[in-house]
Amino acid sequence: xxxxLLSRRARPLTGTLRIPGDKSISHRSLIFGxxxxxxxxxxxxxxxxxxxxxxxxxxxxxCEVERGKDGRWHVHGRxxxxxxxxADVIDCGNAGTGARxxxxxxxxxxxxxxxxxxxxxxxxxxxRVMTPLSQMGVRFATRQGGRLxxxxxxxxxxIPIEYTLPMASAQVKSAILLAGLGAAGHTTVIEPKxxxxxxxxxxxxFGADVRVEDMPGGGRRITLVGQPELTGRxxxxxxxxxxxxxxxxxxxxxxxxxxxxxxxxTNPLRFGLFETLIEMGADITLTNRRTxxxxxxxxxxxxxxxxxxxxxxxxxxxxxxxxxxxxxxAASVAEGTTVMxxxxxxxxxxxxxxxxxxQGLTACGVRVDVDGDDxxxxxxxxxxxxxxxxxxxxxxxxxxxxxxLGMVSEEFVAxxxxxxxxxxxxxxxxxxxGAGAAIAPATDVAA
Ligand code: S3P
Numbered sequence: 358x359x360x361x362l363l364s365r366r367a368r369p370l371t372g373t374l375r376i377p378g379d380k381s382i383s384h385r386s387l388i389f390g391x392x393x394x395x396x397x398x399x400x401x402x403x404x405x406x407x408x409x410x411x412x413x414x415x416x417x418x419x420c421e422v423e424r425g426k427d428g429r430w431h432v433h434g435r436x437x438x439x440x441x442x443x444a445d446v447i448d449c450g451n452a453g454t455g456a457r458x459x460x461x462x463x464x465x466x467x468x469x470x471x472x473x474x475x476x477x478x479x480x481x482x483x484x485r486v487m488t489p490l491s492q493m494g495v496r497f498a499t500r501q502g503g504r505l506x507x508x509x510x511x512x513x514x515x516i517p518i519e520y521t522l523p524m525a526s527a528q529v530k531s532a533i534l535l536a537g538l539g540a541a542g543h544t545t546v547i548e549p550k551x552x553x554x555x556x557x558x559x560x561x562x563f564g565a566d567v568r569v570e571d572m573p574g575g576g577r578r579i580t581l582v583g584q585p586e587l588t589g590r591x592x593x594x595x596x597x598x599x600x601x602x603x604x605x606x607x608x609x610x611x612x613x614x615x616x617x618x619x620x621x622x623t624n625p626l627r628f629g630l631f632e633t634l635i636e637m638g639a640d641i642t643l644t645n646r647r648t649x650x651x652x653x654x655x656x657x658x659x660x661x662x663x664x665x666x667x668x669x670x671x672x673x674x675x676x677x678x679x680x681x682x683x684x685x686x687a688a689s690v691a692e693g694t695t696v697m698x699x700x701x702x703x704x705x706x707x708x709x710x711x712x713x714x715x716q717g718l719t720a721c722g723v724r725v726d727v728d729g730d731d732x733x734x735x736x737x738x739x740x741x742x743x744x745x746x747x748x749x750x751x752x753x754x755x756x757x758x759x760x761x762l763g764m765v766s767e768e769f770v771a772x773x774x775x776x777x778x779x780x781x782x783x784x785x786x787x788x789x790x791g792a793g794a795a796i797a798p799a800t801d802v803a804a
Contacts, residue, residue, distance in 0.1 A: 359774035361799035364763025369613030378403035378594035390432030391420035395589035407452035417443035442468035461535030477751035515540035595622035629677030671699025
């Protein structure tokens with residue numbers, strides 16, 4: 358049964374909001390813990406459905422993964438290439454990151470692992486991971502177009518490769534490096550545009566030899582020495598900047614708001630949205646900057662204020678790829694026009710986010726143009742109308758973006774199903790309502 362929700366004009370948003378743990382780092386902490394010898398302890402793990410699916414997968418590979426009473430998670434790993442063949446199909450739910458990283462894990466050994474997922478994941482392309490892993494000797498059997506369900510058949514001996522990423526994707530980079538853990542020799546990934554570097558940072562933290570060279574033109578060359586012994590470690594997961602983005606934009610838009618978001622990850626390869634919002638004139642202060650378990654974090658203080666439209670350069674896309682939907686919401690009520698360029702990767706996320714934002718914003722009364730892979734949003738100086746229900750299509754970030762837009766629309770904005778929000782931000786509506794939002798079940802609205 359779908360759970361429709363609607364969002365109405367919010368009171369000023371105030372208070373300190375605890376944002377759940379980073380999704381990317383949470384997946385990786387369970388996976389690297391499982392590939393290590395000894396115990397890994399994880400503090401601040403995101404307990405969203407995507408991550409619980411990865412915890413289930415690591416158990417299926419023979420690792421012990423448990424939540425302690427104090428909320429810390431404990432993983433007892435099997436070591437690199439020490440996994441069992443899963444006895445059943447691994448269901449990654451909605452998680453593209455989980456699926457693609459785990460395909461790299463499954464490739465490390467001569468075992469067969471079958472992956473599936475929900476309706477969204479089953480339509481996402483896996484060919485981007487299959488192409489490099491095939492060069493390493495891995496075989497696959499999937500539905501047409503490299504769609505799940507599909508089987509990953511690990512070879513007796515993995516071949517280390519050098520691979521240049523054809524698209525900016527941390528998931529593809531990570532899948533290759535994870536498979537490379539099982540290969541004798543050096544596995545190299547060249548990324549023409551740098552993407553989030555949690556895999557490299559965390560692999561080092563767990564004891565692998567990973568070298569990163571900056572290349573002329575801004576790219577990076579990442580080399581992993583295969584067959585390391587990884588050792589269980591302590592991981593502290595920062596609050597997810599991609600989740601913090603929703604309350605942050607809400608506070609910028611709702612008059613009179615001032616909120617604090619403690620301990621948010623500020624890794625520059627994840628922080629493009631905040632950089633962009635500051636360029637748009639946002640009042641955002643970073644305090645208490647520190648490094649926790651290798652990742653930079655800060656407390657963010659966000660105050661309402663006017664925003665002006667800007668042009669967001671395509672080079673910035675990898676540092677804010679998950680944040681374009683909520684940026685488009687901010688742009689809807691900014692003064693002037695915002696142009697976002699180079700968004701081709703948005704089409705293959707949990708949904709086609711370029712199409713979803715263009716259609717949803719238009720339905721809310723915002724003027725939007727899509728030209729190839731560029732999105733232009735004209736700020737509505739006289740306010741956004743709302744009074745519509747947005748189809749979410751199993752996409753958590755589309756769902757949260759439109760609930761934020763409802764907070765500053767003349768009339769409600771509803772979403773047809775809130776279930777997907779629990780993949781990355783369990784408790785989103787309650788947290789926002791506690792701060793001043795008015796998100797409620799949509800049963801009383803004739804859509
Ligand atoms: C992620 C990489 C990005 C991002 C996703 C998380 C990761 O995907 O959209 O939410 O943790 O590696 P792509 O690699 O497809 O860009």
